Amino acid sequence: MRRVSLSQFLIEEQRAGRLDADLRLLVEVVARAVKAIAVTISKGKLWDVHGETGVENVQGEVQKKLDVIANELLLQANEWGGHLAAMASEEVEEICHIPFEYPRGGYLLLFDPLDGSSNIEVNISVGTIFSVLRNPDREAIPTEASFLQPGTAQVAAGYAIYGPATQLVLTTGNGVHGFTLDREFGYFVYTHPFMTIPPQTSEFAINCSNMRFWEPPVRRYIEELIAGKEGPRGRDFNMRWVASMVSDVHRTLSRGGIFLYPLDAKNRAQGGKLRLLYEANPMALLVEQAGGAAIDGRRRLLEIVPQRLHQRVPVILGSKEEVERVRAYHEEADAS
Numbered sequence: 001m002r003r004v005s006l007s008q009f010l011i012e013e014q015r016a017g018r019l020d021a022d023l024r025l026l027v028e029v030v031a032r033a034v035k036a037i038a039v040t041i042s043k044g045k046l047w048d049v050h051g052e053t054g055v056e057n058v059q060g061e062v063q064k065k066l067d068v069i070a071n072e073l074l075l076q077a078n079e080w081g082g083h084l085a086a087m088a089s090e091e092v093e094e095i096c097h098i099p100f101e102y103p104r105g106g107y108l109l110l111f112d113p114l115d116g117s118s119n120i121e122v123n124i125s126v127g128t129i130f131s132v133l134r135n136p137d138r139e140a141i142p143t144e145a146s147f148l149q150p151g152t153a154q155v156a157a158g159y160a161i162y163g164p165a166t167q168l169v170l171t172t173g174n175g176v177h178g179f180t181l182d183r184e185f186g187y188f189v190y191t192h193p194f195m196t197i198p199p200q201t202s203e204f205a206i207n208c209s210n211m212r213f214w215e216p217p218v219r220r221y222i223e224e225l226i227a228g229k230e231g232p233r234g235r236d237f238n239m240r241w242v243a244s245m246v247s248d249v250h251r252t253l254s255r256g257g258i259f260l261y262p263l264d265a266k267n268r269a270q271g272g273k274l275r276l277l278y279e280a281n282p283m284a285l286l287v288e289q290a291g292g293a294a295i296d297g298r299r300r301l302l303e304i305v306p307q308r309l310h311q312r313v314p315v316i317l318g319s320k321e322e323v324e325r326v327r328a329y330h331e332e333a334d335a336s
């Protein structure tokens with residue numbers, strides 16, 4: 001089979017009018033930063049990149065060294081290209097402006113530089129998640145308000161997974177496409193065209209240690225899955241939980257499944273665990289583009305109008321029939 005590189009794929013998409021030169025450059029630059037992050041992660045203790053910085057970020061979490069390194073690699077790679085108006089990162093409280101000496105473009109880039117941080121030191125797959133919006137006022141210097149757009153306004157979204165292989169999974173609104181890094185040649189090869197999520201599944205992912213904190217609809221749904229053949233679902237379900245959203249969603253995009261990080265008594269005050277703008281929205285766009293569904297329990301995630309840059313939301317996504325069932329259980333509970 002003819003090897004097609006990420007660059008060739010993007011040029012074809014541009015020729016087909018599905019993305020412009022600036023968006024193509026943006027994705028290329030993100031991919032280049034991802035390669036640098038992949039090398040750094042693979043070095044682990046050899047380069048002393050494990051461990052914490054002792055500094056707390058805007059999320060109230062102590063940053064890992066690799067959170068900071070990945071954040072710097074993405075900021076530095078993207079700030080000079082001329083395709084961006086500004087950036088926002090999980091690791092930085094305020095939006096990140098483009099230095100005045102560099103030209104500004106029309107896009108806004110949001111990212112979770114390192115997802116699944118709790119897995120870094122134990123050599124389990126982690127990732128990088130990104131989302132792309134347009135600067136609403138092309139001429140104006142962006143403010144935080146410029147980023148508060150619903151997920152439906154995304155022009156591109158993707159993630160990198162640093163696992164046994166490094167992969168980049170991407171959508172620009174024409175399906176979901178996967179690329180695998182050929183470390184020897186140093187470029188991404190188009191390996192997974194039009195990834196799709198089957199509507200039915202027998203696999204679920206949730207952190208079951210939070211069960212006593214869940215809302216009744218989620219508790220009912222998960223208890224029925226665990227009851228399996230002996231229960232109302234009449235068939236068995238299997239569970240997986242990597243505790244890296246990128247890995248759990250990649251498995252769901254690769255073979256189906258349902259991923260839940262619902263609202264619970266522990267995270268209710270924050271509005272949920274995962275972040276709307278650079279975790280939930282990009283994953284929701286990818287899942288919908290692959291034929292799945294994504295909700296916060298009641299609403300379509302992509303229609304939520306963000307109020308704050310680091311806002312958190314409940315996330316339930318994956319195979320359509322299961323997500324629809326969870327939504328129906330919430331509706332029933334709300335009606336009773």
Ligand SMILES: O=P(O)(O)OC[C@H]1O[C@](O)(COP(=O)(O)O)[C@@H](O)[C@@H]1O
Nearest residue numbers: 112114115116117118207243244245
């Ligand atoms: O530790 P828990 O409760 O299982 O939570 C795991 C979740 O937290 C996260 O690690 C949060 O993301 P970050 O690592 O980017 O902060 C998700 O990737 C993952 O789904």
Ligand SMILES: [Mg+2]
Nearest residue numbers: 112115116279
């Ligand atoms: Mg994350």
Ligand SMILES: [Mg+2]
Nearest residue numbers: 090112114115
């Ligand atoms: Mg992170």
